[in-house]
Amino acid sequence: MVTDELVQRAQRGDREAIEDLFRREWSAVYRQVYRAVPNPAEAQDLTQEVFIRALKGLDRYQSTGAPFRAYLHAIARNLLRERWRRQGAHLVALEQAGDLAAPLALEEQVFDALASAELLRALAALPADYQTVIRLRLLEGRPTAEVAALMNRTPGAVRVLQYRALAMLRSLLREGARP
Structure with a gap:
């Protein structure tokens, strides 16, 4: 099934589509977060937070032609920025x-x-x-x-x-x- 179709089904509240969509994208988002936060437990927590935010904003999501993955990576990037500002950490060693x-x-x-x-x-x-x-x-x-x-x-x-x-x-x- 095409990701755009999954997103549309997820926006209508299809729980199975939400799970499938997140399962498909989890590892890519986790890798992005883990590169910035090389602590597996913390990276997993932050990745989970990315998906929580994505789920909360799913009804407002509109495809711009970029893949849904770019939307998730943007959420991850913003979450990492917030973390860096909060904790004073700026980049991985x-x-x-x-x-x-x-x-x-x-x-x-x-x-x-x-x-x-x-x-x-x-x-x-x-x-x-x-x-x-x-x-x-x-x-x-x-x-x-x-x-x-x-x-x-x-x-x-x-x-x-x-x-x-x-x-x-x-x-x-x-x-x-x-x-």
């Missing part, structure tokens, strides 16, 4: 981020040359959208098109956002390196 897909020269220099704490402080000083694009594109290695869907932006806007985020990060790191 770089050593926990895993391999990066084709990192750019700047990222290689930054990640290799600077201590994690200094970099995390600079990342924490970035606006939330800049943090998000750096996390999704560079730490998680997601393709531009996927990040665009998750952030509800065009791929071109994501590339511009990434460029600006890296420029600001570079500036913050240079300021921190001055005596």
Whole structure:
């Protein structure tokens, strides 16, 4: 069954459709949350909260052409932002981020040359959208098109956002390196 049909049935209150829809999307959302919160129990709790919020807002959901999964990832992203603001944590430790897909020269220099704490402080000083694009594109290695869907932006806007985020990060790191 097509996801759009499942969503429509779920919006009409079909319990089986809701369960099937969430069962299909659970692992993708859990992986997103686990990358940011590498504690399995906490990641599971946050993933459950994503689905609770999605269920509460299901009657207001309208397909925009993007997959339903993008809607769930947007909820997860917002939930993680709230958590980061509440707890003061901003990004996963770089050593926990895993391999990066084709990192750019700047990222290689930054990640290799600077201590994690200094970099995390600079990342924490970035606006939330800049943090998000750096996390999704560079730490998680997601393709531009996927990040665009998750952030509800065009791929071109994501590339511009990434460029600006890296420029600001570079500036913050240079300021921190001055005596």
